[in-house]
Amino acid sequence: MPIHIASRRRSAASLATAHPGARIIDVTSKGPQPWVRMSPFYPHGHIPVPLSGDAVAQSVEGIWQALKVFGDHDVDTRKLEVVSMTGLKRTVRKYGPVLGHRAGLGGEELLPYEEARRRIFLLLDYTVNGDVTDTTSALSHAALIRLYVTNQWPSA
Structure with missing residues (x-):
């Protein structure tokens, strides 16, 4: 099952068009339980x-x-x-x-x-940057979750 990372700033309609049938899970500090617990702010x-x-x-x-x-x-x-x-x-x-x-x-x-x-x-999510070496934008914790669950975690 593919995991897509999207900005929380995108509309539900935009996400549904881009990823038909996908389950949308908000892991930001504004997300619902239990997913909010994935936020670095939690x-x-x-x-x-x-x-x-x-x-x-x-x-x-x-x-x-x-x-x-x-x-x-x-x-x-x-x-x-x-x-x-x-x-x-x-x-x-x-x-x-x-x-x-x-x-x-x-x-x-x-x-x-x-x-x-x-x-x-x-181990931040209004961005989609999952590349630790790309310091031009904030690091996406959702992208890190995807790397972890797909066994692509970057070596330290």
């Missing part, structure tokens, strides 16, 4: 923060946003505790250009984007 709780000893977070997105470093703003540990699935994003519009992601909460090293994806996030 607060599963007790998720180990990579490269950070015993530190844990509520969600994968909380980890990604907490470790993001901007020109004038370093890590933000408050993002690790967010359970509402909102208020997680730390954007370039507000904080300026991203310098990288901290290699752990107390880490000295700043990881470039692709390496951060591999070391922190590889």
Whole structure:
């Protein structure tokens, strides 16, 4: 059974035309139960923060946003505790250009984007980018789910 990845921004009619008879499963933070649990925003709780000893977070997105470093703003540990699935994003519009992601909460090293994806996030879904090496757009967690269930998971 093929698995297609589509943006949540597409209309139901557009998806039905492109993929007749397909079952549409929304794995974003706006999706229904139980599929919303696939969203990186979902607060599963007790998720180990990579490269950070015993530190844990509520969600994968909380980890990604907490470790993001901007020109004038370093890590933000408050993002690790967010359970509402909102208020997680730390954007370039507000904080300026991203310098990288901290290699752990107390880490000295700043990881470039692709390496951060591999070391922190590889386990975001308004995009369809399933290529970890393509840093021109956000990484699609739905595409990662497809890679996993079709046994095409990228090596770290």
